[in-house]
Amino acid sequence: MQLRVNPISCVGHGLCAELLPEWIELDDWGYPILNGTDLPPDLLQHARRAANSCPTLALLLDSEGG
Amino acid sequence: MTTASLPRLLLGLDDHPISQLDEHLDVHGPLPSLRKRDRQQLIALIEDAGLRGHGGASFPAARKMRAVTSRRGPSIVVANGCEGEPASMKDGTLLREVPHLVLDGAAVAARAVGARAAIVALPDHDDRTAHALQAAVRDRQRAGIRDDPSFEVARLEPHYLAGQESALVSALGGGPGKPSFTPPRPFERGVRGRPTLVQNVETLAHVALIARHGADWFRQLGTPSDPGSTLVTVSGAVASPGVFEIEHGMWLSELLDSVGLDDRLAAVLVGGYFGTWLTASEVPRVRLASESLSAYGATLGAGVVVALGAGACPVAESTRIAEFFAAQSAGQCGPCVNGLHAVAQTVQQLAAGTADRTARSDLDRWTSQLPRRGACQHPDGAVRFIRSSLRAFEAEFRDHARRGPCERCSSPPVLPTPARRRR
Ligand SMILES: Cc1cc2nc3c(=O)[nH]c(=O)nc-3n(C[C@H](O)[C@H](O)[C@H](O)COP(=O)(O)O)c2cc1C
Ligand code: SF4
Ligand code: SF4
Numbered sequence: 001m002q003l004r005v006n007p008i009s010c011v012g013h014g015l016c017a018e019l020l021p022e023w024i025e026l027d028d029w030g031y032p033i034l035n036g037t038d039l040p041p042d043l044l045q046h047a048r049r050a051a052n053s054c055p056t057l058a059l060l061l062d063s064e065g066g
Numbered sequence: 067m068t069t070a071s072l073p074r075l076l077l078g079l080d081d082h083p084i085s086q087l088d089e090h091l092d093v094h095g096p097l098p099s100l101r102k103r104d105r106q107q108l109i110a111l112i113e114d115a116g117l118r119g120h121g122g123a124s125f126p127a128a129r130k131m132r133a134v135t136s137r138r139g140p141s142i143v144v145a146n147g148c149e150g151e152p153a154s155m156k157d158g159t160l161l162r163e164v165p166h167l168v169l170d171g172a173a174v175a176a177r178a179v180g181a182r183a184a185i186v187a188l189p190d191h192d193d194r195t196a197h198a199l200q201a202a203v204r205d206r207q208r209a210g211i212r213d214d215p216s217f218e219v220a221r222l223e224p225h226y227l228a229g230q231e232s233a234l235v236s237a238l239g240g241g242p243g244k245p246s247f248t249p250p251r252p253f254e255r256g257v258r259g260r261p262t263l264v265q266n267v268e269t270l271a272h273v274a275l276i277a278r279h280g281a282d283w284f285r286q287l288g289t290p291s292d293p294g295s296t297l298v299t300v301s302g303a304v305a306s307p308g309v310f311e312i313e314h315g316m317w318l319s320e321l322l323d324s325v326g327l328d329d330r331l332a333a334v335l336v337g338g339y340f341g342t343w344l345t346a347s348e349v350p351r352v353r354l355a356s357e358s359l360s361a362y363g364a365t366l367g368a369g370v371v372v373a374l375g376a377g378a379c380p381v382a383e384s385t386r387i388a389e390f391f392a393a394q395s396a397g398q399c400g401p402c403v404n405g406l407h408a409v410a411q412t413v414q415q416l417a418a419g420t421a422d423r424t425a426r427s428d429l430d431r432w433t434s435q436l437p438r439r440g441a442c443q444h445p446d447g448a449v450r451f452i453r454s455s456l457r458a459f460e461a462e463f464r465d466h467a468r469r470g471p472c473e474r475c476s477s478p479p480v481l482p483t484p485a486r487r488r489r
Contacts, residue, residue, distance in 0.1 A: 005439075006247045006441070007247070007398070007399035007400060007401060007402070007439060007440055007441050008246070008247050008398045008399055008441050009247075010399075010400060011400075012400045027401060027404075027405070027432075027435055028404070028408070028431075028432070029400060029401075029404040029405075030400075031400040031401050031404070031439070033435055033439070036438070
C-alpha cells in the first residue's frame with residue numbers, strides 16, 4: 001500500500017502532515033511531500049485515518065502504487 | 067528497398083510535399099493488407115522493431131498498444147501532432163510533407179488496437195498543415211482504402227501543455243485541455259470514455275514503414291536501445307537550421323558539422339525545453355542515442371537540438387525559459403504553481419544580481435522536491451532543465467549573481483518562448 005496525493009484537489013492546509021508526520025512533510029507552501037515507498041504495516045491504520053480526514057479527499061491509499 | 071539507408075520518413079521529398087496518395091504509394095509501396103494481419107502479431111512486429119515514442123518520453127510503442135488491447139470495448143487512436151515544444155518543427159513537417167505516412171501509421175495502429183476511429187490532433191494556428199492533412203484524408207476516402215479507420219482532424223488551441231496526453235484527451239472531449247489526475251490513464255478511459263492510444267505522429271510514421279518492411283529492416287539503422295532513424299529539429303547558432311532525419315547513434319558533433327555552426331559553440335540543448343544542456347566540451351563525446359546520452363542525464367526527447375553560440379547569454383536564455391515554464395503551468399496543482407513561480411523568480415534574481423544568499427539552496431530544495439508532485443510531468447521537465455542550466459552554466463550564473471547582467475544579456479533570444487494565446 002502507498003499513499004498518493006491528487007495535486008489538483010489538494011488545497012494544502014497540511015492536516016495530513018499533522019496526522020502522519022512519520023510519512024508526510026510539507027513544502028514551503030504547505031503542500032504535502034509524501035514518502036513514496038510502501039507503507040509499513042504499523043502505519044497502515046494511521047494512513048487510512050489521514051486519508052479519510054483529508055477535507056477534499058485528495059489523499060489516496062493505493063494498492064497498485066505509482 | 068531493403069538497404070540500410072536514409073532517409074526513410076523523408077524519402078522522396080525534394081522540392082514539394084508528397085500530398086497525393088499515388089505519389090506516396092510510388093515512393094513507399096502499398097501498405098500490406100491489414101485485415102489479414104492478426105492484432106497481436108502486428109503488436110509483436112512493433113515490439114520486435116523496438117520502436118519507442120518520439121513525442122518526448124521514449125516509451126516503447128508496443129507496450130502502450132498492448133495496454134490498450136487489454137481493455138474492453140471499442141478503442142480509439144489519437145495521432146498527437148500538437149507539437150507544443152517551441153523549438154520543434156518535425157511533427158508539423160511530417161503532417162505537411164508526408165501526411166499519408168502518418169495516416170498509414172494511424173491505420174496500422176488502429177488495426178493493432180482494434181480501433182475504428184483515429185483522430186489527428188494539431189495546433190489550430192497552422193492552417194497550411196491542417197489543409198494538407200484534410201486534403202490527404204479526402205484523397206484516401208475517394209480512393210476507398212478499405213483498411214482505413216474513420217479519420218478526423220482536430221484543431222486544438224496551441225500551448226505548451228496541449229500535447230500532454232490527458233490534456234489532449236480533455237481538449238478532444240470538448241473540455242478545457244488541461245492535464246487530469248491519473249488514473250484513469252488515456253489507455254483506460256480516454257476520448258469519448260474509450261481506451262485511447264495516444265501516439266506521436268512521428269512514432270506512427272515509423273509504424274507505417276515497419277508494417278511495410280519489417281522489424282529487421284527497421285533495426286538495420288540505429289542502436290540496440292534506439293533502433294531506426296529519428297527526426298531532429300536543429301536551430302540556434304547554425305547556418306542551416308531545419309528538420310533532418312538522422313540515424314540514432316549519430317555523433318552530435320557530426321550533426322552540428324553538417325548544418326554548420328555560425329558562432330563559437332557554448333552549449334547544446336538536447337531533447338527540448340524539458341531537456342539537458344551539453345557543454346561544448348561534452349559535445350564531441352556524445353552520440354544521439356540513449357546509450358550515450360544517458361551518461362549526461364540527457365535523452366533525445368522530441369528530437370530538439372539547439373546550438374547556443376558564444377554570443378548568446380546562457381543565463382538570460384535559461385531565465386526566459388524558467389519564466390516560460392511558470393507561465394505555462396496549467397495552474398491546477400499547488401506544488402507546480404508555487405514551485406515554478408518561486409524557481410523562476412529566484413533564477414531571475416540570480417541573473418539580475420539581486421538574489422539573496424539563500425538563492426542557490428532554495429533552488430536546490432525546490433527543484434529536488436518538485437518532481438512527481440504535479441498531475442502531469444510539467445514540473446518534472448521544468449526542474450530538469452533548470453538543474454541542467456545551473457550545472458552547465460555554473461560559472462556564468464555565479465558571475466551574474468555577483469555583477470548583474472552581462473553585455474550579452476540583451477542579445478536576441480535563441481530559445482523561442484511563444485506567448486500563450488488567450489481567448
Ligand atoms: C507537458 C507535456 C507536453 C507534451 N507535449 C507533447 C506534444 O506536443 N506532442 C507529443 O507528441 N507528445 C507530447 N507529450 C507527451 C505525451 O504525453 C505522450 O506521451 C505522447 O504523445 C505519446 O506518444 P509517443 O509515445 O509516440 O511519444 C507531452 C508531455 C508532457 C508532460
Ligand atoms: S489534508 Fe488533503 S488537502 Fe490538506 S494538505 Fe493533505 S492532502 Fe492536501
Ligand atoms: S503539474 Fe502543473 S502543468 Fe501539470 S496539471 Fe498540475 S498545474 Fe497543470
